[in-house]
Amino acid sequence: MKISAVPELLRIHNAIFGSLTILISGFLFTRDPWILGWGVLAYVALASAGNVINDIYDIEVDKINKPHRPLPSGAISLKEAKIIYVILVAIGLGASIVSSILVKNPLPFIIAAIFAGIGVLYSARLKILGFIGNITVGCSFSIGYIYGWIITGMVMNLPRIITILLFFTVSTTLLVAREIIKGIEDIRGDALRNVRTLARTRGVPFASKVAAIFLILAIVSFTALPFIKVISPIFIPFMIAGDIAAFSSLVYTLKGEAGASRASFYAKVGAFIGLVGFLVGVIPVPIYE
Structure with missing residues (x-):
């Protein structure tokens, strides 16, 4: 096994990026690195x-479409x-399990x-x-927002809960849209694999x-966030x-297959801006206990 191929197999950069969802919602209730750290570790490990x-199931397809990947290339057996x-x-x-023990609630383990x-x-x-x-991809990435609230004790503060739900909604809808767009973009390749995209x-x-x-x-939910005043x-x-990135994606999406590549790109840009914006926006907010 080539150790250098392991991060590529894990797509570790995506997992770490996604784990920011834990910190974003968690920061609204605690800054305890012990509590947040176990949540991040769970997300990174399970996302990886x-x-x-996914690569194990796709190994035969990847031998044709992505022979450079760790499994089809033989870098990892x-x-x-x-x-x-x-x-x-x-x-x-x-x-x-550690998170469940810390909050005295089995939900972190159940969700994981x-x-x-x-x-x-x-x-x-x-x-x-x-x-x-498509729905599964969107919800799986975004579940970190809910998990971050759960591991910090599920504090019942309505404005902050609404804020977290809006984080989840923005992320999920934007990612689902991008997955659908990728289905338009890859329509010919998906026909070969019999993927039943829309x-x-x-x-x-x-x-x-x-x-x-x-x-x-996604645009409506994103724009609603400042009005919750959290x-x-x-x-x-x-x-x-x-919003500009998501609207640009919308414009190109309506052009069909000809605009799918750019629509996917702008949706990805919008998701990145949103995640960074969420993080920057919650850091100055005092924690609610």
């Missing part, structure tokens, strides 16, 4: 495990990948176990089902309209930039 199991997967799941669930199970289910079945798979089952115009609806929901005004420039 999901990436590994299938047996080694399975061992890495088991270790990551053990670490993730172990970290969630469900998250791990969905990772397997997505790779084995949901991925090829198109829209259901673009293939209902046509590109229909898929474009559905993606546009999700983008509109997040810092520092967030507003990020909100404006994110």
Whole structure:
């Protein structure tokens, strides 16, 4: 096994980036590095495990489409990948158990176990089902916002809970839109793998309209955040930039297959701006205990 290939197999940069969702919601209730650290560890480990199991299921397809990936290239064997997967799941669930002990609530472990199970289910079945798979991707990435609230004790403060739900909604709708757009962009390749995307089952115009609806929901939810008066005004420039990126994605989405590549790019930019904006916006906010 080439150790240098492990981060690529884990897609560790994506997992770490996604773990910021834990900090964003967690920062509203605590700055305790012990509490937040176990949450981040659980997210990174289980998200990485999901990436590994995805590559295990996709190894035959990747031999044709992505022969440079660690498994098809032979940099990591299938047996080694399975061992890495088991270790990551053990670490993730172990970290969630610590979080459950800290808050005296089994929910962190339950959510983590469900998250791990969905990772397997997505790779084995949901991925090829198109829209259901799109929803799964959006919710799986965004669940960190809810998990961050749970591991900090589920403090019942309505404005902050609404803020967290808006974080979750913005992230989920934007990611679902991008997944649908990618289905438009990859319509020919998906036909070879028989992936039942909206673009293939209902046509590109229909898929474009559905993606546009999700983008509109993302823009509305994103723009609503300052009105809850929890997040810092520092967030507003990020909100404006994110709305512009999401609107640009919307414009190109409605152009169908010809605009799909740019639509996907702008949706990705909007997601990045949103995540950074959320983090910058919650750091100055006093914790609520």
